[in-house]
Amino acid sequence: xxxxxxILKKAGLKRALISSAxxxxxxxxxxxxxxxxxxxxxxxxxxxxxxxxxxxxxxxxYLKERLAKYRYxxxxxxxxxxxxxxxxxPRAMVQLARTHKLFLHAHSDADAVERLFAQWPQAKILWxxxxxxxxxxxxxxxxxxxxxxxxxxxxxxxVRDKTxxxxxxxxxxxxxxxxxxxxxxxxxxxxxxxxEHADWSRQWLADLPRDVAERxxxxxxxxxxxxxxxx
Numbered sequence: 001x002x003x004x005x006x007i008l009k010k011a012g013l014k015r016a017l018i019s020s021a022x023x024x025x026x027x028x029x030x031x032x033x034x035x036x037x038x039x040x041x042x043x044x045x046x047x048x049x050x051x052x053x054x055x056x057x058x059x060x061x062y063l064k065e066r067l068a069k070y071r072y073x074x075x076x077x078x079x080x081x082x083x084x085x086x087x088x089x090p091r092a093m094v095q096l097a098r099t100h101k102l103f104l105h106a107h108s109d110a111d112a113v114e115r116l117f118a119q120w121p122q123a124k125i126l127w128x129x130x131x132x133x134x135x136x137x138x139x140x141x142x143x144x145x146x147x148x149x150x151x152x153x154x155x156x157x158x159v160r161d162k163t164x165x166x167x168x169x170x171x172x173x174x175x176x177x178x179x180x181x182x183x184x185x186x187x188x189x190x191x192x193x194x195x196e197h198a199d200w201s202r203q204w205l206a207d208l209p210r211d212v213a214e215r216x217x218x219x220x221x222x223x224x225x226x227x228x229x230x231x
Contacts, residue, residue: 005033007191011198014218017105017126017182017225019077021047023066038225040074040105041066043093054084060092067100073228076105077128085115094119103224110141117145124224126180129154135167142178149224152216153182159204169207176212180221181205 008016018037020026021044030037043059044050053059063075075097080090085108097104098120106113107128117123130138130150135158142148152158158168172179183197184190205213 002032004029004191005036007194008033008036011195013194013198015221015225017073017221019105021045021049023070027070038073038228039070040076040103041070041072042076043078043089050079053078054080054087054089057089059089060096063093063096067096071228072100072102073225074103074105074126076103076126077107078105079107080112081109082111083115085112086119090116091119094123097123110137113141113145113148117147123147125149126151126224128182129184130179135165135171139171139175142175149178149180149220151180151182154184162203164204164207172208172212172216176215177220179216180224181217 013036015036015038017040018026018029019040019042020029021042023041023045026037026039030039041063043053043063045062049056049059066072075093078090078093084090094104094116096102103124103126104116105126105128106116108116108131110131110133113125113127113131116125124147125145127138127141127148127150130152131141132155133141138150142150158165164172181201183194185194201217205217208216
């Protein structure tokens with residue numbers, strides 16, 4: 001655990017939204033560094049739940065038990081696509097997020113995001129990896145949903161030769177409050193690339209005006225999760 005926190009500090013991260021499967025890993029991180037770690041709750045008890053959780057009725061009692069025991073800023077990151085977002089388990093999860101006033105961190109296609117908003121129009125959704133969508137599709141979704149934000153984790157397609165792709169740059173300039181830098185440390189090995197990824201992010205952020213770069217780098221996240229303070 002000290003090694004993981006040291007990695008976050010070496011990378012110069014101000015705060016980090018973190019989840020784990022199962023939940024115990026990120027709870028230990030939060031206890032070790034509550035000033036850095038912002039915990040979110042995944043509907044997974046093991047990594048293989050990624051493909052089965054949406055039809056697993058035992059997920060909801062698990063989420064209720066964790067929510068009764070710990071504080072979270074969000075439910076996610078969860079994987080759900082298309083019409084599966086309307087299955088009973090994801091619907092119940094959305095209602096838990098609504099009851100507890102939590103963000104939804106959705107690794108989803110645009111169809112599923114639309115269905116999540118249909119269930120809870122006031123939801124605040126962080127769209128993992130910007131849905132792996134084109135900048136044109138991302139722009140359309142952001143313009144349609146004022147409570148949608150996008151993380152840029154596990155994406156490099158918006159950078160060309162260390163400078164921003166022109167279409168993505170225009171979108172960042174148009175909607176600078178709607179994007180957050182992210183990495184994707186979904187396996188232990190990827191933790192060792194966090195500092196390298198942070199340095200890479202600073203390179204392409206330097207291609208933006210400073211105020212826009214700072215919003216995407218950390219100010220947007222700091223603002224969105226300002227209500228979640230360590231206790």
